[in-house]
Amino acid sequence: MTSQTTAIDPVCGMTVDPAQASAADLGVEHEGQTYYFCGKGCKLEFIDDPAKYLSPDYTPSMEM
């Protein structure tokens, strides 16, 4: 029962399933948009500094 649409984790670039992510409390709302994360780490990184990860200069990667 996984959904067909996918989302991209803005921090690490991994593809996540929004349904599973929101079920696991890995979705965050920011300025009207909901973002989904692969795990707690990326979610917390995002919450710490949303502007950094949403800036067009930021390339999602796993190196920080």
Place this chain on the structure above:
Amino acid sequence: MTSSATTLNRSDFPVEGMTCASCVNRIERYLRKVDGVVDATVNLATESASVYYDASGVTPADLERAVEAAGYVARIDQAQTSIAAGEVRARPSTGSDGATTSGQLAGMEAPVAPAVAGGSERSYQQRHLEDVRRRLIVATLLTIPILGGLARMTIAPFLPALLTDPWFQLALATPVQFYAGWPFYLGAWRALKHLSSDMNTLIAVGTSAAYIYSASAILAPGFFRAAGLATDESLPLYFDTAAAIITLILLGRFLEARARSHTSDAIRKLIGLQPRTARVIRDGIERDLPIEQVLRGDLVVVRPGEKVAVDGIVREGRSAVDESMITGEPMPVTKATGAEVIGATLNTTGSFRIEATRVGRDTVLAQIVRLVQEAQGSKAPIQRLADIVTSYFVPVVLVIAAATFAVWFAFGPQPAFNLALLNTVAVLIIACPCALGLATPTSIMVGTGKGAENGILFRNAEALERLHKVGAVVLDKTGTLTEGKPRVTDVLTVAGSPAEDELLRLVAVAERGSQHPLGEALVRYVTEERGLDVGDAESFDSVPGEGIRARVDGREVVVGRAGFLVEEAVELGDLPAQGQELAAAGKTPVFVAIDGRAAAVLAVADTLKPGSVTAVAELHRLGLEVAMLTGDNEITARAIAREAGVDRVLADVRPDEKAAQVRRLQAEGKIVAMVGDGINDAPALARADVGVAIGTGTDVAIESASVTLMSGDLRALVTAIDLSRATMRNIKQNLFWAFAYNAALIPVAAGVLYPFTGVLLDPILAAAAMALSSVTVVSNALRLRRFSPASAASLLEPRLQSAATG
């Protein structure tokens, strides 16, 4: 940089909750911020952290708090702490949180093998394996008597009556169901929280149905009689079914876990390559030290027959070193002063001293291990497909199971309830796609490990999969097909020009300021082979891609392409014709004019690597189209291409145009692999479907490449493609076997054959079939371990030939 001798502790503990590599970085950052922590390394694959800290200032509880602050759980109660003795050189970190320091330590992370810093370490894998084994043993011991009861009722009536006593069976079945079978409940629950179902759901539901029914029959028999569901005095029990299913499925899981630890053999072998001690010279004293204590900059002695301890540069002495365990290159490589050596390689008969350049987790070996581990944990696209199929499969099976129950209960012969129950359980069990989850990962692990053994590093499973579909290979000429060291081969002077030596000296002085490889080759030739002194030019001017102009000893010197000289108003006479001849021989002609008059044409050639011709032939044998990419002129390029056997030539390509050329080929509908040196060709490698970096051995983690050939030999590409195809074949075989069992037997389990042949699938047999399919898949995946490079024979041939003729 301060250096202090401190006693450090090292703590290894599991960390839970990580999902991707950025979690790793986050946790490492938080740990390093703790005052007194010198270094922290977190491993995603093993879900553990290794922290080096000053015991006088830091407690494990501090580490736990740091991990929690990062948002994760540290199982500090399971920490293994040991003393990491030795000197620590503290260096400031380069992060924006400038307050942290991290130490430069020797000693490698060994997540699967015993830790090098003393004390043993059990990885997550080991713990999982032991956990499954424990449950399996318990389940087996308890299930046998239960099955004894079944035997007594059917084939062996002489067995003790206790075995069929319902309470006895209940007593044995309960721990099997809830202790041994606990992982299935846990898995089903986790899936349920995400509103999905997986194989654990199937097993949990199936075995619970059998167990609950049987338990109820003992504890509340009246209910069944009253409902008219039972006709006998004693109700049949199905504890044997539930218990046997759990035991058999656990057996499958145990074999899977064991196979996983075997497939890490490649990594364990790699780690085992590292020697335990090194002979270090410090303050004039030569002594043996544990390898963790070797520091960057130390002078290390390597004696005959010894393994090189760490990465370094030869400072004294000379020998031949066998690098096959790292690069896959079987012939020993000569190392003299200034040469780089790799830790864990084997010295042959000479001896030498090196200055250590990389130690501990920075060594090439450590990088390879990390790379392979990450690749082994990664998902291949085909696996994602299998996952999607599974996610639809399970709900469908649940529906079929429900339908089976309904049909049998409503229309089936007596005892309807029992038969319905049995068949439903059989359907649930036989449909379990356990092997499906195994099919791909096991092969991937074996495949990437095999690659590493042969000096081929796949960055991830996707690279391993993509390589098998490649239809065209683009080879960068310089450094891939050719040695990358151009040499001057011909000097053709014009009558009336200065004497050859003088002419060459002028050219060399002029080219001294040039960064161009051709210019460097000219200078090398003049200084090394002609032994002439080369001074400085009075003036120098270069036109990129065309030539240079310089004033040497009052004379005007022009060196470059024919067209460049013409533009400089030089009459070339018949020099261009001579140049064409040289080009047709695969050399690059370079024209020289002194004081406005044509003086000579020089030829510079870059020889093909020994394996190139064979490699191209083998690539053709594999059915691939081979193209060559070069900045050389058309004629020279074609000559070299002819010699190498290449199909297509893309000449006069400027470095920034390479990626576009790759795209052109892709536009023709081909899957393109690009082979280059990883540094200059980075954009083109990134653009290709599979980027292959042909390394020199020490540059392991080439970011832009999906595949790295550590031996620098193009023939390794052939091996890589062979391996990729073999692995994909293996995966497809596995997927077939994993699925075939299920698909074929579901109808049988549902009772489709019953009306015709009276054949039903006993749930126990269903579980046995599932275990068998797991075994089949795992065994087949391990077959891949027998892969060996087909061209191993041809790797030796050319060298034997040259030994005979040379």
